[in-house]
Amino acid sequence: MSDVPDQPDPSLRLLWRHRTDGREETKVKRGPKQKVSVDEVVDAAIDLADAEGLAAVTMRAIAQRFGLGTMTLYSYVPSRDALLVLMADQVTGRTTLPDLPDDPRKRLELVANLAHDELRAHPWLLEVQDVRPWLGPNMSDRYEWQLRAVDGLGLTDLEMDQTVAVLIGFAGNIARSELMKRRAEQVTGMTEAEWWEANYDTLEEVMAGSHYPLANRVGTAAGEAYQAATDPARELDYGLARIIDGVLAHVGKRSPD
Amino acid sequence: MSDVPDQPDPSLRLLWRHRTDGREETKVKRGPKQKVSVDEVVDAAIDLADAEGLAAVTMRAIAQRFGLGTMTLYSYVPSRDALLVLMADQVTGRTTLPDLPDDPRKRLELVANLAHDELRAHPWLLEVQDVRPWLGPNMSDRYEWQLRAVDGLGLTDLEMDQTVAVLIGFAGNIARSELMKRRAEQVTGMTEAEWWEANYDTLEEVMAGSHYPLANRVGTAAGEAYQAATDPARELDYGLARIIDGVLAHVGKRSPD
DNA sequence: CTCCAATTTCGTACGCTGTACGAAGATGAC
DNA sequence: GTCATCTTCGTACAGCGTACGAAATTGGAG
Incomplete structure (x- = not known):
């Protein structure tokens, strides 16, 4: 019934975050400030992968690098798979x-x-x-x-x-x-x-x-x-x-x- | 000190099992007969991989196909990785x-x-x-x-x-x-x-x-x-x-x- | 300032994996 | 019959991604 397209790939906006922020509605942000940035998370994951291989890129290991709880990462990135895609684009x-x-x-x-x-x-x-x-x-x-x-x-x-x-x-x-x-x-x-x-x-x-x-x-x-x-x-x-x-x-x- | 080569790759003999058995010392086999054969195990794993992808090839899933305990598979094959190599050669x-x-x-x-x-x-x-x-x-x-x-x-x-x-x-x-x-x-x-x-x-x-x-x-x-x-x-x-x-x-x- | 909604933080828990370990059972050789 | 040897397999462990929900933190509205 819905001719409206299914919800688009959620990680698309995340991938293009640097070329879209500043534009459009920058939504109000209540709640605590995020302690690190998505870029930092992705960079840390890239460093980890470079040093110890992709298998070493675990949510727990990344979180530990920042002294964060493991689950905190999920407020930066929707899943490990999405993180891998962000890593690939960022390293490119x-x-x-x-x-x-x-x-x-x-x-x-x-x-x-x-x-x-x-x-x-x-x-x-x-x-x-x-x-x-x-x-x-x-x-x-x-x-x-x-x-x-x-x-x-x-x-x-x-x-x-x-x-x-x-x-x-x-x-x-x-x-x-x-x-x-x-x-x-x-x-x-x-x-x-x-x-x-x-x-x-x-x-x-x-x-x-x-x-x-x-x-x-x-x-x-x-x-x-x-x-x-x-x-x-x-x-x-x-x-x-x-x-x-x-x-x-x-x-x-x-x-x- | 040992000029003797390190122990050779253990899965080599397993890979070539069909062209070496009958030859050499076929050691005495005490203990219970094995209920299935290595070939059957490998074939079952191939079928599983064909049908549901490599991720579905778990030791538990294969064992269940034969009504065996999971750990029993390790008397046929030294590890999952070795099994994958056997699958590759067998399907070839x-x-x-x-x-x-x-x-x-x-x-x-x-x-x-x-x-x-x-x-x-x-x-x-x-x-x-x-x-x-x-x-x-x-x-x-x-x-x-x-x-x-x-x-x-x-x-x-x-x-x-x-x-x-x-x-x-x-x-x-x-x-x-x-x-x-x-x-x-x-x-x-x-x-x-x-x-x-x-x-x-x-x-x-x-x-x-x-x-x-x-x-x-x-x-x-x-x-x-x-x-x-x-x-x-x-x-x-x-x-x-x-x-x-x-x-x-x-x-x-x-x-x- | 007060209060609430929104957001981040994160401890716990679940189901899944491969497999180490050791006990129990089965079998052939002597 | 006895024993060494092999197969079978239950239990357990460490590791994974992540669902869930509670707690903490913050900005904006009244």
């Missing part, structure tokens, strides 16, 4: 977006590398996935910047969006590999090479009945090249070059002038 | 690997599409990340098959591995988009178009002070084309074509005969 705002170079290839590389560096610095971003794309102010700025990087290449509007998605998705995958690798060394207390050495005999034994000629050849090559099964940094260079090759070939094919 | 074994076509492009497409279809059918695989790559028998078979798909193209050994990684990583990203979209509709109870409609007014209001000319143009184009912000299926076709273009251009450049 910390990266200043550089000017885009003229060279198309350099532009696309910059988009991917910026995303990659950011995810390297804040790997917990990989674990924050909301039900909806984040749509905060800093994410929106970022997206606009990313679109500028692929604008004017000869792509359709839809292809522009898809190209950005491929680039940052790829950067995310590399960052995920690096995170897994780092975590593995931390959890097991051994480097990748040490792990292979420690498990070599077992692997030989269990794999005795199977044949993996290519995997063995490739694995040996990788082991000699990096002393590890994979090297995300080189994977980044290689994959990024191939993707950009493909995109530039695509637009070159279309308008070969 | 369910997909039969088709013969590889002769056409290089079709080979690479097949690798990506197979991964994509699998992740679509078992999206919880996206959430299973172990500290080490899985290295189970079915994963190993899969990897060997993937390498066969990129063998003979003119890539170096390292590039073969990296190319496979790019392809399946891309497939995973598309699958992740699709999962997010499905979950969003399920959680919010509204389609993507409905969500945009419901939040349109709020978005206009909060974004009033910001300017996103490209994002607006692209968003409008996407909205008209798919009635949604993104269309993972088209993103798959587009991105995959670009990546394969780039890879084939790379090997073509090297040996242009």
Whole structure:
């Protein structure tokens, strides 16, 4: 019956709080002043996530940082999930977006590398996935910047969006590999090479009945090249070059002038 | 002091249980027979994950399926994390690997599409990340098959591995988009178009002070084309074509005969 | 100033998780 | 028959997000 839209996403206003306050009705605020600000809460959560991982970002731990009761946080933020989204947008705002170079290839590389560096610095971003794309102010700025990087290449509007998605998705995958690798060394207390050495005999034994000629050849090559099964940094260079090759070939094919 | 390698990963033997039992010392087994098998436990966990998501895969829920006490599961599997790895390998074994076509492009497409279809059918695989790559028998078979798909193209050994990684990583990203979209509709109870409609007014209001000319143009184009912000299926076709273009251009450049 | 409504603060409690521990029961080898 | 060994599983614990409701604090109205 109600043509009126369902109540909108409540965290939208929270995400955009800095660009909407001052405007509109700033409601009267009775009751005690809040002891800290939403920004401080979100920043503390970001620091915690950077230092100890997303799992360490518990409502209790954040509250303790401010000497507040746990439940007090819920007057700043509606839920932990909402807090994670605020963290993602806020940390995105910390990266200043550089000017885009003229060279198309350099532009696309910059988009991917910026995303990659950011995810390297804040790997917990990989674990924050909301039900909806984040749509905060800093994410929106970022997206606009990313679109500028692929604008004017000869792509359709839809292809522009898809190209950005491929680039940052790829950067995310590399960052995920690096995170897994780092975590593995931390959890097991051994480097990748040490792990292979420690498990070599077992692997030989269990794999005795199977044949993996290519995997063995490739694995040996990788082991000699990096002393590890994979090297995300080189994977980044290689994959990024191939993707950009493909995109530039695509637009070159279309308008070969 | 001990040059002897640290105790090897305990779940390796469990992963390869089917290709090692019968061989070696099958130790004497006293005590009661186990009421179910490891395979049944893993299959039940897979069914649960398929039906209700990975979060529903709790030790209590699995035990209940067999009428067992919760702690009984720990005589089959050392931990929940180990179980997840077993699930990943076991579900990988369910997909039969088709013969590889002769056409290089079709080979690479097949690798990506197979991964994509699998992740679509078992999206919880996206959430299973172990500290080490899985290295189970079915994963190993899969990897060997993937390498066969990129063998003979003119890539170096390292590039073969990296190319496979790019392809399946891309497939995973598309699958992740699709999962997010499905979950969003399920959680919010509204389609993507409905969500945009419901939040349109709020978005206009909060974004009033910001300017996103490209994002607006692209968003409008996407909205008209798919009635949604993104269309993972088209993103798959587009991105995959670009990546394969780039890879084939790379090997073509090297040996242009 | 008084008083009330609004707001923040936060202690307690609930249901959920993985799993450590140890007792109890079942079984095969001697 | 005895015993070592293995499976089964009840109980318990620490940790999580957060619902609920009481207490404290404040600004505005009369």
